[in-house]
Structure formats: structure tokens, C-alpha cells
Amino acid sequence: MNIGPYTFEEYIDRVKAFHGSIAPGMIAGGIMVDIAQNNLPEGELFDVICESGHCLPDAVQLLTPCTIGNGWLKIVSTSRYAMTFYNKYTGDGIRVYLDAKRLGGWPEIRAWFMREKPKHEQDLNAIIDEFKNAGPQVFGTQQIHVKQEFVQGAKKKHGSIILCPSCGEAFSSDLGEVCPGCLGNSPYDRTDKYTA
Amino acid sequence: MNIGPYTFEEYIDRVKAFHGSIAPGMIAGGIMVDIAQNNLPEGELFDVICESGHCLPDAVQLLTPCTIGNGWLKIVSTSRYAMTFYNKYTGDGIRVYLDAKRLGGWPEIRAWFMREKPKHEQDLNAIIDEFKNAGPQVFGTQQIHVKQEFVQGAKKKHGSIILCPSCGEAFSSDLGEVCPGCLGNSPYDRTDKYTA
Numbered sequence: 356m357n358i359g360p361y362t363f364e365e366y367i368d369r370v371k372a373f374h375g376s377i378a379p380g381m382i383a384g385g386i387m388v389d390i391a392q393n394n395l396p397e398g399e400l401f402d403v404i405c406e407s408g409h410c411l412p413d414a415v416q417l418l419t420p421c422t423i424g425n426g427w428l429k430i431v432s433t434s435r436y437a438m439t440f441y442n443k444y445t446g447d448g449i450r451v452y453l454d455a456k457r458l459g460g461w462p463e464i465r466a467w468f469m470r471e472k473p474k475h476e477q478d479l480n481a482i483i484d485e486f487k488n489a490g491p492q493v494f495g496t497q498q499i500h501v502k503q504e505f506v507q508g509a510k511k512k513h514g515s516i517i518l519c520p521s522c523g524e525a526f527s528s529d530l531g532e533v534c535p536g537c538l539g540n541s542p543y544d545r546t547d548k549y550t551a
Numbered sequence: 552m553n554i555g556p557y558t559f560e561e562y563i564d565r566v567k568a569f570h571g572s573i574a575p576g577m578i579a580g581g582i583m584v585d586i587a588q589n590n591l592p593e594g595e596l597f598d599v600i601c602e603s604g605h606c607l608p609d610a611v612q613l614l615t616p617c618t619i620g621n622g623w624l625k626i627v628s629t630s631r632y633a634m635t636f637y638n639k640y641t642g643d644g645i646r647v648y649l650d651a652k653r654l655g656g657w658p659e660i661r662a663w664f665m666r667e668k669p670k671h672e673q674d675l676n677a678i679i680d681e682f683k684n685a686g687p688q689v690f691g692t693q694q695i696h697v698k699q700e701f702v703q704g705a706k707k708k709h710g711s712i713i714l715c716p717s718c719g720e721a722f723s724s725d726l727g728e729v730c731p732g733c734l735g736n737s738p739y740d741r742t743d744k745y746t747a
Contacts, residue, residue, distance in 0.1 A: 375616050375623075384620075404738050413620025416569075416612070423619050423626070424577075424609025425570050430619070433732035434722035435715075439739075450742065455714055455721040469712045469721060500741035516665045518651055519631075525651040525665060526630035536629035542600050543635075545696035546646065 356487050358385035359392070359418040363487060366417075374413045377479065379467045382486045383436070384414025387451040390491050391440040392419075394449045399442055403428045404505065406437040406452075429505070436468070439499055446506040447498070454495040461485045461493060523549070552683050554581040555588070555614040559683060562613075570609045573675065575663045578682045579632070580610025583647040586687050587636040588615075590645045595638055599624045600701065602633040602648075625701070632664070635695055642702040643694070650691040657681045657689060719745070 358366040370381045395401060403421045405411040408430045412423060415438065421427035427443075441448025458465035463481040466472045486493075514529035521537035531538070554562035566577045591597060599617045601607040604626045608619060611634065617623035623639075637644025654661035659677040662668045682689075710725035717733035727734070 373612075374618060374621050376621075378621075381620075406732065406738075408619060409622070410620045413618050416618070416620070420571050422570060422609050422612070423604060424580075424606045424612070425572075425574075426605070427571075429738075431736070431738040433736055434726050434730055435718075435720045435732055437720070450739070452720055456719065470709065495746050497745055498743040499739045501738050502740045505738055513666065516651075522631075523652065524631045524633070524648055530630050534629055534631055536602065536631055540627070540629055542602075542625075542627040542697050542701055543646070543695045544698045547694040549691055549693055 356490060358389060369417055370413075373417055374410070377483070378410050379464070379477075379479070379482045379486070380410025380436075381414055382483055383453055384411045384438070385418065386486065386490060387411070387438050387453070387494060388414055388418045390451045390494055390496065391438065391449055394496065395440055400444070401427075401440045401448065402443040402505070402507075404439045404441070404501065405430050406433040406435045406439075408432060411436070411438050439501065441499070441501050441505070443507040446501045446503070448501065450497040450499045452495050452497070454493060457493045457495070461489055464489065464493060552686060554585060565613055566609075569613055570606070573679070574606050575660070575673075575675065575678045575682070576606025576632075577610055578679055579649055580607045580634070581614065582682065582686060583607070583634050583649070583690060584610055584614045586647045586690055586692065587634065587645055590692060591636055596640070597623075597636045597644065598639040598701070598703075600635045600637070600697065601626050602629040602631045602635075604628060607632070607634050635697065637695070637697050637701070639703040642697045642699070644697065646693040646695045648691050648693070650689060653689045653691070657685050660685065660689060 356363050366385055370377055374381055403415050412430055415428050416422050437450055437452035439448050439450040464485045467477050467482050514527050516525050517528045519526055519534035519537055521533050526534040552559050562581055566573055570577055599611050611624050612618050633646055633648035635644050635646040659674055660681045663673050663678050710723050712721050713724045715722055715730035715733055717729050722730040
């Protein structure tokens with residue numbers, strides 16, 4: 356089995372280097388990217404949405420030009436194990452999901468996916484072997500159209516940049532007069548003084 | 552100037568390969584990662600938070616083991632151009648931010664960062680040259696402590712996986728009886744039938 360431009364073994368090496376470890380979700384994610392790309396018109400400019408932040412975004416970042424930081428990959432968490440590749444101008448695309456109903460013959464994948472066993476009892480090699488044998492069989496697809504906010508032309512014009520009167524840092528004026536960090540949405544419960 | 556383990560030129564090549572293009576935010580982000588790592592105890596296991604999803608997460612993913620998909624990198628958007636490296640067990644760490652107040656002598660960085668000129672009038676090479684000359688000078692740092700929810704031990708135990716009675720897909724029972732996708736949080740306005 357190949358994953359994107361890689362042999363399975365090459366893909367595993369890339370996963371180790373980027374993701375840090377071989378996780379079942381990275382194997383699933385690699386196959387899902389393959390299914391999506393095989394169902395898109397050749398040469399199409401696509402954006403990607405992952406419905407879970409676990410593993411799937413890293414498979415997309417390894418195998419496509421889409422990254423979180425360049426904006427072509429977005430995470431819209433629905434807790435479902437799915438990803439969508441869509442034409443960034445029309446919003447039409449294909450959604451690929453791991454289908455629990457197709458896991459009858461794949462007990463190791465099922466034990467991982469449905470959390471039937473605690474992690475330390477799961478057999479990573481057996482899960483990988485099942486994915487290699489199952490390939491696209493355990494995934495379903497859907498034609499979808501994304502909401503207008505995800506379509507290219509719909510991108511809002513950026514507002515101007517202003518300094519927050521509270522913390523003094525620059526932020527987008529679209530968001531109000533005080534930055535979201537100072538309005539309680541900061542991830543910190545303690546910050547020391549700013550350096551001079 | 553070096554960026555992490557790379558010469559500046561090597562870093563630029565890595566940016567092109569991963570991010571797709573050389574963006575000022577990728578240069579800023581690379582320097583910010585360097586500042587953070589130079590201010591952390593050697594060998595510390597850290598997690599990262601980016602306060603903006605633009606470019607910064609890609610600099611972190613290129614230069615550290617932290618990725619979106621492995622969970623060691625999170626985006627908590629405050630619209631400020633900042634990133635935080637923190638000890639994943641204690642929550643203590645360092646925040647690095649691009650400081651608008653230090654841009655007096657760096658007009659090209661300022662024009663980009665404060666959106667003083669439209670993008671097509673910005674001079675990418677001049678911005679990069681200014682970043683190479685300015686280095687850490689245009690950034691500030693803060694000691695911070697992250698909120699408890701971002702500290703390792705505080706991680707919630709995962710709930711069980713159930714099938715959504717509406718779409719039939721697997722999702723975390725922590726989130727209710729119906730999956731968030733079916734409760735209106737899906738990114739789609741149209742989906743075709745599921746494949747058989």
C-alpha cells in the first residue's frame with residue numbers, strides 16, 4: 356500500500372519525524388488523504404477541513420500543501436473522525452470518514468477507534484496491519500458543500516491593526532477596542548510584567 | 552543569523568517546502584521560537600500555545616516536536632502575535648510577542664505588522680532583511696503561567712465513544728447524546744447521502 360507519494364514504510368518514517376510517534380490516527384489519516392485526493396479532479400486547488408484535531412491534521416500537513424499556519428487547513432471540531440477536501444472557490448468537495456459500521460471484520464481497529472480497550476492493551480502493530488489490509492474499505496465518503504464562510508471569495512477583508520489600550524499589544528480592530536486576551540480569553544492565569 | 556538548528560537560508564528552504572511561501576510571519580515566528588527555546592531550561596519538556604493561527608503555528612511545527620495533531624501545540628486565538636512555551640507539568644513558561652512599540656527603527660516590519668500598506672506594496676525582501684538585522688530586538692518576553700486546563704495532569708480522562716443517533720458516526724460521549732456536527736456545528740451546508 357502507498358500513502359500519497361510514499362511507500363507505507365516511507366510514510367511511517369515521515370510520521371515519526373513530524374508527529375513524534377506512530378499513532379493509529381496517523382495511519383487512518385494517511386489513507387483518508389489518499390481517498391480524498393483520488394476523488395478530486397486532477398490539479399484542483401483545494402482547502403481541507405479536519406473535524407478532529409487528533410492526528411488527522413498532521414496527516415494532512417505531511418501529505419498536502421495545506422497547513423494550519425498557511426490557512427489552507429482548518430479544524431472545525433465535531434468530534435467525528437472525518438476530513439473534507441473541497442474546491443476553495445466553489446465549496447464543493449468530498450468528505451471522508453472512518454465508519455464504525457464497517458469495522459466488524461477489523462477487531463483491532465475497532466478496539467482502538469471505539470476505545471473498547473485501554474490504550475496500553477491495544478496492539479499497535481496489529482492495528483497497523485489491519486489498516487494495511489483494510490485500506491479504503493473501512494472508510495465512507497460523502498459529497499458535501501461547505502458553508503459560505505469557508506469559501507475563498509467570502510473571506511472578510513482584514514480590518515486595521517490597533518494597539519490594545521490594556522496590554523499595549525497589536526491586534527485586529529475587527530475584534531473590538533480591547534484585545535480578546537485582555538477580555539478574559541487569554542490562556543494564562545499569571546503573567547509577569549512586560550520586559551522593558 | 553541561525554533559526555533553530557538551521558542557517559537562515561536553510562530555514563527559508565524549509566519554510567518554502569512546508570508553508571508553501573516565504574511569509575514575514577514565518578520569519579518572525581522562527582525568531583520567536585529561538586527566543587523561547589533560549590529562555591527555557593535545557594531538556595525541558597514543553598508544550599506550546601500560539602495566540603494567532605497565522606504563520607506562527609507553522610514555525611513551531613517546523614522547529615519543534617510540537618504539532619497540532621500530536622496535541623503539544625495549541626492555538627488559543629487572542630489576535631496578538633505571540634507564542635508561549637511552557638513546562639507541560641508545572642504550567643510555567645515564557646511568552647514571546649512581537650512588540651509594536653519596538654518597531655520605530657524598522658519601517659518595513661512595521662508596515663507589514665501594523666498593516667500600514669496593502670500587501671502588494673510591501674517589500675518582502677526588505678522585511679526579511681530588517682528581521683535579519685533586528686533579530687530578537689523587536690520582540691518582548693514575559694514569564695507566564697498557563698491556566699490549569701493547559702497543564703498535563705489536568706487533562707480530562709476521555710469518555711467513551713458512541714454512535715450519533717442522527718448521522719451514525721462515532722464521537723465522544725463527553726459531548727452529549729448527539730454529535731456536535733448534527734447539532735449545527737458542522738462546516739457544511741449540504742451533504743449528500745452516505746455511501747453504502
